[in-house]
Amino acid sequence: xxxxxxxxxxxxxxxxxxxxxxGAAQNWLSLQDEYDFYLEIADVxxxxxxFSNPQKVYDSVFELASDLLSIGIDPKKVHLFIxxxxxxxxxxxxxxxxxxxxARLYRNPTVKSEIAQKKALFGNDGESVTYGFVGYPVSQAAxxxxxxxxxVPVGEDQLPLIEQCRExxxxxxxxxxxxxxxxxxFLSKTPRIKGLDGNEKMGKSLGNxxxxxxxxETIHKKVMSAVTDPQKIKKDDPANPDxxxxxxxxxxxxxxxxxxxxxxxxxxxxxxxxxxxxxxxKMSEFLHDFRKKKQYYxxxxxxxxxxxxxxxxxxxxxxxxxxxxVKKVMYIDYFGGEN
Ligand code: TRP
Numbered sequence: 312x313x314x315x316x317x318x319x320x321x322x323x324x325x326x327x328x329x330x331x332x333x334g335a336a337q338n339w340l341s342l343q344d345e346y347d348f349y350l351e352i353a354d355v356x357x358x359x360x361x362f363s364n365p366q367k368v369y370d371s372v373f374e375l376a377s378d379l380l381s382i383g384i385d386p387k388k389v390h391l392f393i394x395x396x397x398x399x400x401x402x403x404x405x406x407x408x409x410x411x412x413x414a415r416l417y418r419n420p421t422v423k424s425e426i427a428q429k430k431a432l433f434g435n436d437g438e439s440v441t442y443g444f445v446g447y448p449v450s451q452a453a454x455x456x457x458x459x460x461x462x463v464p465v466g467e468d469q470l471p472l473i474e475q476c477r478e479x480x481x482x483x484x485x486x487x488x489x490x491x492x493x494x495x496x497f498l499s500k501t502p503r504i505k506g507l508d509g510n511e512k513m514g515k516s517l518g519n520x521x522x523x524x525x526x527x528e529t530i531h532k533k534v535m536s537a538v539t540d541p542q543k544i545k546k547d548d549p550a551n552p553d554x555x556x557x558x559x560x561x562x563x564x565x566x567x568x569x570x571x572x573x574x575x576x577x578x579x580x581x582x583x584x585x586x587x588x589x590x591x592x593k594m595s596e597f598l599h600d601f602r603k604k605k606q607y608y609x610x611x612x613x614x615x616x617x618x619x620x621x622x623x624x625x626x627x628x629x630x631x632x633x634x635x636x637v638k639k640v641m642y643i644d645y646f647g648g649e650n
Contacts, residue, residue: 317342317497318460320351320394320451323371324361327378328520330504330513333563336382338464338499343388349458349626350384352376352619355394355401356451359444377608377615378523381601386618392626393619394454399630403453403637408446410482411475416445420471452476455494457630462497470496487640490633504563507537507556524605527595534560534591539583546582557586564597565590 319339327336342348352375357368372393384391394400416422426440433439451472455463456479463473473496480491505511506519513520521533537557543550552558552573561572572589575581608615638644 314345314347315461316349316459316492317346317462317464318349318351318455318458318494319464320353320356320454321375322353322357323368323375324357325371325515326374326522326524327382328513328515328522329560329563330506330520332382332523333501334466334504335464335499336379336384338501339389340383342464343385346462348389349460349629350379350389350391350622351394351454351626352392353394353451353454356447356454359441359447362441362443372619373612373615374524376619377605377612380608380615380618381604382523386622389622390626390629391618391622393623396623397457397627397630399627399634400450400453400457402634403457404446404450406637406641407449407452407479407483410479410486411449413445415475415478416448419448419475421468422448422471448472448475449479452479456480456491457633458626459492459629459633460494461492463494464497464499466499466503470498483637487637490636490640505556505559507533507560509538509556521594523598523601527591530594531591534587534594537587543583546584547579549579550576550583552576557583557590560590561586561593565593 319335321331321335339348339350352372354368354372357371358365361368376391379391380386417426422445425444429440448471452475455473455476463469463476465473473494477493480493483491484493503511504513506513506517507521508517508519510517510519521530525533534557537560539555539557540550540552542548555576558572558576561569565572568589572581572586576586635644
């Protein structure tokens with residue numbers, strides 16, 4: 312039986328953190344055997360917010376790729392590729408742009424909330440919102456459809472973008488003919504991972520992220536300042552683990568001792584400092600394999616580049632095929648679809 316195709320993307324704006332890993336990337340690892348898996352490093356999309364800082368995006372592509380390989384993404388199973396190196400995605404973006412109204416883009420909840428954030432940040436009336444930014448859902452529709460992605464593993468915040476893609480596909484197919492596949496979102500089972508500060512979201516810009524590349528000393532500093540039950544003043548006060556971020560992280564990396572941690576915390580027989588130190592130790596053990604692999608790729612950057620080049624080549628073949636079909640039904644294949 313033919314494997315179903317899945318596609319997902321990640322913006323290269325820095326290293327992977329625990330939020331990425333537990334919220335999404337671990338899920339990807341479990342999908343790589345069963346599906347024809349396209350994993351896009353969305354550098355063009357990252358540029359919509361970072362167009363004046365291209366070197367940051369460039370450096371992040373390599374960091375992100377080697378982070379992904381180090382958590383166990385297997386380039387023999389997954390087409391790991393760089394968005395900008397597939398010009399067909401840009402081509403499709405232009406064709407799709409006629410099928411979306413400006414009003415619809417401005418109504419997209421993800422775009423809307425991102426514009427609101429920008430306004431809050433820059434304090435203007437939206438004058439600085441670019442054409443490229445407002446249009447990125449169109450480009451994301453091209454990311455997905457270029458590979459005939461059937462399932463798109465994403466977090467909840469991305470659902471409006473998948474819906475927008477589905478609308479574009481329906482419109483395209485109804486005007487030009489049935490060429491594109493209408494994708495479905497494949498929601499991650501794990502909810503969004505909270506930050507150590509108790510914030511609902513972990514993020515680099517929020518300053519509450521633990522990165523997989525963090526060393527022991529950095530992790531120590533971060534965990535020591537994590538939010539615990541404010542009612543617990545003395546070391547032997549009983550506390551409520553359910554409102555403690557240290558316990559929340561024990562749940563992620565210390566499954567085997569979870570019961571003990573929970574009972575001792577409730578009974579007041581475990582101090583927060585001891586509990587944090589145990590967590591730091593567990594995180595360090597958890598990161599052991601990752602660190603070894605990451606070091607390997609740091610020492611062999613040419614291997615990372617070769618993997619990306621190969622993955623991009625494979626992905627491009629598929630994108631070329633789709634784009635040929637698209638141009639044919641759009642009556643723009645003058646020279647037999649070779650251009
Ligand atoms: N917008 C996604 C994010 O910010 C990244 C992304 C780019 C993506 N292209 C995609 C996700 C295609 C799914 C499908 O997380």
